[in-house]
Amino acid sequence: MxxxxxxxxxxxxxxxxxxxxxxxxxxxxxxxxxxxxxxxxxxxxxxxxxxxxxxxxxxxxxxxxxxxxxxxxxxxxxxxxxxxxxxxxxxxxxxxxxxxxxxxxxITALLVSSAAAFFFPSVVLxxxxxxxxxxxxxxxxxxxxxxxxxxxxxxxxxxxxxxxxxxxxxxxxxxxxxxxxxxxxxxxxxxxxxxxxxxxxxxxxxxxxxxxxxxxxxxxxxxxxxxxxxxxxxxxxxxxxxxxxxxxxxxxxxxxxxxxxxxxxxxxxxxxxxxxxxxxxxxxxxxxxxxxxxxxxxxxxxxxxxxxxxxxxxxVRLRRQLSTLVDERTEQLRETAEMSAAVAGSVGDGILAADLDGHLTYTNPAAVALLGWSPTELIGRPMTDVLDGTGGEGALRQPEAWIGEAVEHGRVSTGRTRCVGREGTSIPVQMTVSPLTRHAGTAGCVMVFRDLREQDRVERMKSEFVSTVSHELRTPLTSIRGVLGLMANERLGPLAPQAAPLVRIASDSADRLSRLVEDLLDVGRLQSGRFPLSVADHDAAVLARRAVDQGRLLLTERAVELVLDAGDQPLVVHGDQDRIQQVLTNLLSNAAKYAPECTEVAVAVRGDPSGLGGRGAVCFDVTDHGPGIPADKLDEVFDRFVQADQSDTRAKEGTGLGLSIARQLVRAMGGTLGVSSEPWSHTTFTVELPAGGHDAVAAGQDHVTSEGQDATSGGRSATSGGRHATSGGRDAPVTGEPATRVAAEPDATPAGVPAGDEVGSLRG
Structure with missing residues (x-):
C-alpha cells in the first residue's frame, strides 16, 4: 500500500x-x-x-x-x-x-456477490x-x-x-x-x-x-x-x-x-x-x-x-455428531485418567507435585509408603514439611530453590537431598524436580525421588570391604616387592638370563598392584574425610618442572616430547606440593598414554587474577593431541570407575580412579579441575589452584580433614593414577603404565610407589 x-x-x-x-x-x-x-x-x-x-x-x-x-x-x-x-x-x-x-x-453479478460473502474467512460455514x-x-x-x-x-x-x-x-x-x-x-x-x-x-x-x-x-x-x-x-x-x-x-x-x-x-x-x-x-x-x-x-x-x-x-446431524464426540471424548478421558493413575501407582519411585505456592497437590503410593504420611495428610501440606534440603554437594540446599528453578526458569534439577518422614526420620533420596506445565503455563513442579538408604548401606559395605582388603594386601605386597628388588639387584646372587625378564615383569606387576591398593585407600580416606594436607606457598614453575621431569621417565620408550611453558613471571601457588605434583604427574601420564607417536604433550603454567571467583588463581594446563574425549563424556570422566570409551579399558588399562581422586585432591586444596576436548585435535586438563598469599584453601582443606564430611561431591571421587612421590622424602613415582583418560587424570600412586599407571584413569 x-x-x-x-x-x-x-x-x-x-x-x-x-x-x-x-x-x-x-x-x-x-x-x-x-x-x-x-x-x-x-x-x-x-x-x-x-x-x-x-x-x-x-x-x-x-x-x-x-x-x-x-x-x-x-x-x-x-x-x-x-x-x-x-x-x-x-x-x-x-x-x-x-x-x-x-x-x-x-443475476450473475448477484450470484458472484453472494459467493464472495460466503468466502470471507472470518465466517466458517x-x-x-x-x-x-x-x-x-x-x-x-x-x-x-x-x-x-x-x-x-x-x-x-x-x-x-x-x-x-x-x-x-x-x-x-x-x-x-x-x-x-x-x-x-x-x-x-x-x-x-x-x-x-x-x-x-x-x-x-x-x-x-x-x-x-x-x-x-x-x-x-x-x-x-x-x-x-x-x-x-x-x-x-x-x-x-x-x-x-x-x-x-x-x-x-x-x-x-x-x-x-x-x-x-x-x-x-x-x-x-x-x-x-x-x-x-x-x-x-x-x-x-x-x-x-x-x-x-x-x-x-x-x-x-x-x-x-x-x-x-x-x-439432527449436529446433535448426533456432538453426542458421539462427547461420548468418545469422555471415554478417552476416563481411560487416560485410569491409565495415568495406574502408571503413577505402579512406579517404584515416589512422586510429589506442588503448586506455585509450594503446597503439595499430588502424591503416589510409593511416596506415601516411603514418607509414612497418608495421602490426605500430604495433600495441601507445605513442601518444606517433607523436604530436608540438607543433602550433600550437588543437592538443592533450600526447598524453596526447587520450585524457583523449576517454576521461574523451567529448569530440571537433579541432586541428592533428604526427605523427612512422619516420625521425623531423615531419609536420603536422589530427587529430580521438573516444571509442571499446563495449557495456561507453569502450574508448579513435580518431584520424583528414590530411596538411597539401601544403596548407601551397600556403598558403605563395599568401602569397608575395599579398605580392609587393601590394608591386608599392603603388608604382603611390601614383602614381595622387597624380595623382588633384592633379586633384581642380584643381592641374593646372580640371576639366570631367563629369570631376569621374569623378575622385572613380576616387579612391575607388584608395583602396579601396590598403586592400586594405595588408590583404593585414598578413595576411602577422601570419602571418610580423613585425608591430611600440608598446604603452603610454593613456586608453581618448580612444581611443574618436577612433574615434567618425572613424566619424561615415563616416555623413555615412546616418541612423545614433553614441553614446559612456565611463563616469564614467577607464580606462587598455595597448596600441598606433594599432592600438586601427584595430580600433575597423573595428568602427564594420562596424556602420554593417548598422545600419538611423534607428538608433544605441553604443560603450561599461567596466572589468572580473576580465577576462583576473583581471588586469583594459578593454572596448570596439560594438553595432548590424541583422539580426544566425546562431548557427552566430559562430565563423566571424573566419576569413579568410569572411562570415556569402555573399549579402551584393556588397551590402555586402568580402573577409572585416577581422575576422580585428582579432582578431589584439587578441590580439597580449594581449586578446580576441568577438561576441554576437541576430538582428534587436542585435549586440555586445567588445574586451577589458589594463588599464594591467600587464605583461599581454608575451606577446601577443612572439606577433607574434618571428620564426617563427604568430599566426594555427590558421590564422585578424584582420580589418582601414575602417582608421584609425596611428602616425607618418598620416591617420586615412575609410572610403568599410562593412565586411561576419560576426562580424568591418571591414578596417582602413593608415596614410594612408581607413578604412571593410573589405575582409574579414564580416557575418551
Missing part, C-alpha cells in the same frame, strides 16, 4: 467524498430540472459510482494480505464489473436483446449452512416477487411474463437474495468484519429499493423512468459499498472462526417476509395474475419447506 493510499484511508476522505456525491445527487433529483436532464444525470451518475465502487474493490483486493480475503474481494470486483456491464447495456438504444442481457449480467442461507434468501426473494406481481397486476392488468417484465420483477427480488445473505453474514460475522458487512447490507438494501421503484414505474408507464428521487438509492447503495470496502481493517482472528449465530432474529426476518407475501397474495382479487401468483406461492412454500428440511437435517 503506497503512502498516499494509506493517508486517504487513514483520514477517511472517501467518506466525505461519498457524502458530497449523495448530497449533490439528492439536490439534482429533487430539483425542478426537466426530467430528461435529471434522467441523464442519474443514468451516468449511477454508472460513475458503479465504476468507483469497482475501483475501490480492486484496490482492496490488491492490498489484502490474506489469501482468502483477497479471493473474496476479487469476486466482489467481478460482481461490480458485471453490474457495470448490465447498466451499460441498459443505456444503449432500445434493442430486443437489451433486457435479457441486463437480466443475465445482473458448512455446506448445509450455505444451503440454509440461500434458502432464506429464496424465501425472501419469492415473497417479494409475489408482492410485486400483485402490485403490478393492480397498476397494469395486462402484465405478463415477457422478458421485459421478467427483468423488472426478478431484479429487485434477486437483490433480496444478496441482502438476505449479507444480513445473515452480519449476524454470524466476527466483530472485526461486523461494520463492513453491515454497510454492505445497507448498500444492497438501498439498491433493492431503487430497483423496486424503477420496476414499478416502468410497469405503470410502459417504459423505464429514471431521474426520480428513488434513484438516490443507487447512489447511496453503491457508495455505501465503496465506503465499506475502503474502511480501515480491524484486528481479525488469524484463522477463520465460527461467528455467533443469532437464529431467532434471522428466522424472524425470513418468516416476516413470507407472512407479508402471503397476506398480500390472499388479499383482494387475484384473477388478473392467478397463474403467476399461484406459481410464486408454490415456489415460496417449496423454499420454506426446503429450508426447514435443511435446518432439521442439520440440527
Amino acid at each position: 503506497d503512502v498516499v493510499t494509506r493517508r486517504v484511508l487513514a483520514r477517511r476522505w472517501h467518506i466525505v467524498a461519498a457524502t458530497v456525491v449523495v448530497v449533490v445527487m439528492a439536490a439534482v433529483l429533487w430539483s425542478p430540472l426537466p426530467r430528461p436532464v435529471r434522467a441523464t444525470v442519474s443514468d451516468w451518475g449511477v454508472m460513475a459510482v458503479i465504476l468507483v465502487t469497482t475501483v475501490a474493490l480492486w484496490v482492496r483486493a490488491r492490498l489484502s494480505t490474506n489469501p482468502q480475503r483477497r479471493r473474496a474481494w476479487r469476486l466482489f470486483t467481478l460482481s461490480s464489473l458485471l453490474a457495470a456491464a448490465g447498466n451499460a447495456v441498459l443505456l444503449l438504444p432500445e434493442t430486443g436483446l437489451s433486457a435479457p442481457a441486463v437480466v443475465l449480467f445482473t 458448512s455446506r448445509v449452512e450455505l444451503g440454509r442461507i440461500l434458502a432464506d434468501g429464496l424465501v425472501v426473494c419469492f415473497s417479494l416477487l409475489g408482492i410485486l406481481f400483485v402490485v403490478a397486476s393492480q397498476v397494469r392488468p395486462d402484465v405478463g411474463l415477457d422478458d421485459r417484465s421478467l427483468f423488472l420483477l426478478v431484479l429487485p427480488a434477486a437483490d433480496c437474495v444478496v441482502v438476505t445473505v449479507l444480513v445473515i453474514m452480519v449476524l454470524r460475522s466476527h466483530r472485526a468484519d461486523y461494520e463492513r458487512f453491515f454497510a454492505a447490507a445497507v448498500g444492497f438494501l438501498c439498491i433493492t429499493v431503487a430497483d423496486t421503484g424503477f420496476a414499478l414505474r416502468e410497469m405503470s408507464a410502459g417504459y423505464g423512468i429514471t431521474g426520480e428521487p428513488t434513484d438516490l438509492g443507487w447512489f447511496v447503495g453503491y457508495l455505501s459499498i465503496a465506503v465499506a470496502v475502503l474502511a480501515r481493517d480491524n484486528p481479525a482472528p488469524a484463522a477463520p472462526t465460527a461467528g455467533v449465530e443469532r437464529p431467532l432474529l434471522g428466522t424472524f426476518t425470513v418468516y416476516a417476509c413470507l407472512v407479508t407475501a402471503a397476506v398480500v397474495l390472499t388479499a383482494g382479487e387475484l384473477d388478473q395474475a392467478a397463474l403467476a401468483t399461484q406459481l410464486v406461492a408454490v415456489l415460496a412454500v417449496v423454499a420454506v419447506a426446503l429450508r426447514e428440511l435443511l435446518v432439521t437435517y442439520d440440527d
